[in-house]
Amino acid sequence: MSQLDLTNGELRRMLEVAHNAMNVASNQQMHELLLSLRELVPCENIIAFLGETGTQGTLKSVAKLVNVNYPIEWLGAYLENGYATVDPVLLTHFRQFKPQLWSETYRETVSPPQRAFIEHAYSHGLHEGVTLGQHSKAGTIGSLFSFAGEDMGKHPRHRAVLAHLTPYLHVALMRTAFSPPDSRSLLSARESEVMQWMIEGKTNWETSRILGISERTVKFHVQNILAKLQSSTRGQAIAHALEQRLFGGSLSSLETLLASVCSRSGSFPSPESLQPTLRQLAEVL
Secondary structure, eight states: OGGGOOOHHHHHHHHHHHHHHTTOOSHHHHHHHHHHGGGTSOOSEEEEEEEEEOTTSOEEEEEEEEESSOOHHHHHHHHHTTGGGTOHHHHHHHHHOOOEEHHHHHHTOOOHHHHHHHHHHHHTTOOOEEEEOOBOTTSSEEEEEEEEOTTTTSOHHHHHHHHHHHHHHHHHHHHHTOOOOOTTOSSOHHHHHHHHHHHTTOOHHHHHHHHTSOHHHHHHHHHHHHHHTTOSSHHHHHHHHHHTTOOOOOHHHHHTHHHHTSOOSSSSOOHHHHHHHHHHHHHHO
């Protein structure tokens, strides 16, 4: 953390962001959380979304979108021109889920369609930025956060600060994708319980121990869930439940997504590894 050259005030702000992220329960709160990051990094435009990913790291669909202040004209042009198929940052992100500085990714771009995309983005004032996110443990849902700003590439601290906070942002965005239980839900009460533990990455055996039922019974419920959600795999069922808002998780269970859904190996620190550091900072400050 000392390598980030942060002031005591900035360290306190990081603690506040991490804390506030764990209390996000609405789109407005997610919007405000993302907007508050402008106090830490020199970003001008922010957008975030959850996407369902394919087996080859492709983006299949957008399950949740939070546009803080990206230009509407640019988003319209992005969709109209099908830029999701050529955007080098987007294509790289869902394959690797590593922090990207746009200018670094752009330097490796050589195809004419991608160069045309970059020039069009420039015309809307989107020259530089940082994009990062995280893959859920379920393997079918991933988050993307883009922070655009002319000065985002001037110091490595900007990317590092966002990387440290990404696990918290990911969980907050995941939480906003959940709505209260629908009385018309296709799933029974027991199936909803099993679905909750599926989302949190539990195996059939682990779920059977938690719920106090046999593993065979859990398998039976899982088969019913797959059939009702017209899914061939557990991952597809989770993605469909999130997208169709058929499943409403409780806040207490969603808190555990820090450890079960969002933790993964790679360049991002896990929430568990970041917590001791944040606690130490809180003690010092």
